Amino acid sequence: MSIQSELQATISDMVVEGKGILAADESLPTIAKRFKAVNVEPTEENRSAYRSLLLTTPGLGEFISGVILFEETLGQKTADGKPLPQAAAEQGIVPGIKVDKGTIPLVNAPGDLVTQGLDGLSDRLVAYKEQGARFAKWREVYPIAGHNPTMLGIKTNAEVLARYAAICQSLGIVPIVEPEVLLDGDHTIDRCFEVTEAVQHAVFHALHRHRVELEHIILKPSMVLPGKDALKKASPEEIAEKTLAQLRRTVPAAVPGINFLSGGQTPEEATANLNAINAMAGNAPWQLSFSYARALQDPVLKAWQGKTENVQAAQQALYKRAKLNGAARTGSYTAEMEKN
Ligand code: 13P
Numbered sequence: 001m002s003i004q005s006e007l008q009a010t011i012s013d014m015v016v017e018g019k020g021i022l023a024a025d026e027s028l029p030t031i032a033k034r035f036k037a038v039n040v041e042p043t044e045e046n047r048s049a050y051r052s053l054l055l056t057t058p059g060l061g062e063f064i065s066g067v068i069l070f071e072e073t074l075g076q077k078t079a080d081g082k083p084l085p086q087a088a089a090e091q092g093i094v095p096g097i098k099v100d101k102g103t104i105p106l107v108n109a110p111g112d113l114v115t116q117g118l119d120g121l122s123d124r125l126v127a128y129k130e131q132g133a134r135f136a137k138w139r140e141v142y143p144i145a146g147h148n149p150t151m152l153g154i155k156t157n158a159e160v161l162a163r164y165a166a167i168c169q170s171l172g173i174v175p176i177v178e179p180e181v182l183l184d185g186d187h188t189i190d191r192c193f194e195v196t197e198a199v200q201h202a203v204f205h206a207l208h209r210h211r212v213e214l215e216h217i218i219l220k221p222s223m224v225l226p227g228k229d230a231l232k233k234a235s236p237e238e239i240a241e242k243t244l245a246q247l248r249r250t251v252p253a254a255v256p257g258i259n260f261l262s263g264g265q266t267p268e269e270a271t272a273n274l275n276a277i278n279a280m281a282g283n284a285p286w287q288l289s290f291s292y293a294r295a296l297q298d299p300v301l302k303a304w305q306g307k308t309e310n311v312q313a314a315q316q317a318l319y320k321r322a323k324l325n326g327a328a329r330t331g332s333y334t335a336e337m338e339k340n
Pocket of ligand 1: 024025068139178264291293294295
């Protein structure tokens with residue numbers, strides 16, 4: 001298969017009506033934090049049991065078309081010895097892999113961050129592909145504060161994302177391009193709009209410079225939201241209107257799918273906001289979906305608590321959230337559906 005048809009096959013399997021992506025790629029410190037909240041020890045055994053629980057959830061493939069895994073998970077197995085990427089693939093869920101190595105401060109841009117991991121990336125991608133990964137994910141992070149993000153931060157992060165995306169495509173791996181404007185702070189929704197527009201404009205400019213084929217990427221952006229501590233909150237309709245306006249300004253129609261991150265919204269908020277976006281999207285050129293970690297997994301972790309006897313309840317919690325977000329893909333979710 002040519003690289004082009006390989007990329008296209010992965011896009012066709014991932015950008016599917018009614019479905020979205022499960023992000024289960026928490027790094028070791030992040031999963032330790034999530035486990036601590038429900039009193040689970042962050043051992044390799046517990047991480048393996050938890051990720052196995054997620055990927056063997058009956059019926060998950062009805063609403064989930066792709067799963068982002070952490071490196072360790074690629075090599076882990078279910079209780080009956082099946083590699084976890086294979087367990088996902090058997091449910092019709094495309095396995096992918098987080099390939100960035102987290103953020104460090106960006107020198108000469110106080111307050112801004114930049115993501116590491118480009119060195120040796122192509123060798124790692126070749127190995128991940130052999131383990132079953134068909135797509136990758138890389139996250140750049142933009143905090144909003146007085147002077148942040150700076151123009152230096154915006155340009156540098158865009159350049160890194162574009163280099164990552166070009167390397168992935170050269171190896172037949174679909175890149176998920178994730179520029180996350182953080183929810184932290186008390187900024188207004190309009191400030192978030194302005195920052196997100198500048199960030200995504202720079203990202204697509206850099207993707208163009210690096211000759212990345214937009215038909216073969218998935219964009220994973222943050223929604224346009226007021227800061228977590230902002231006095232003035234926003235309705236799902238206002239969030240949808242501003243998120244769509246910003247996307248129309250910056251994202252070319254060639255991009256097949258936009259899968260939002262949840263970024264600290266509650267599970268219910270993330271679903272209601274995605275629903276409002278789809279209800280208002282009209283004939284938008286891209287599919288508008290989800291790639292949630294916390295908004296899909298928080299109820300699962302609470303139900304599980306590290307106990308084998310809770311696995312079924314935890315899987316039911318995941319199935320429910322996946323189904324509700326599946327409904328939000330068509331704007332047909334209602335708060336009433338939370339009760340079932
Ligand atoms: P959240 O949905 O928890 O923001 O995580 C998304 C993400 O970036 C993981 O890939």
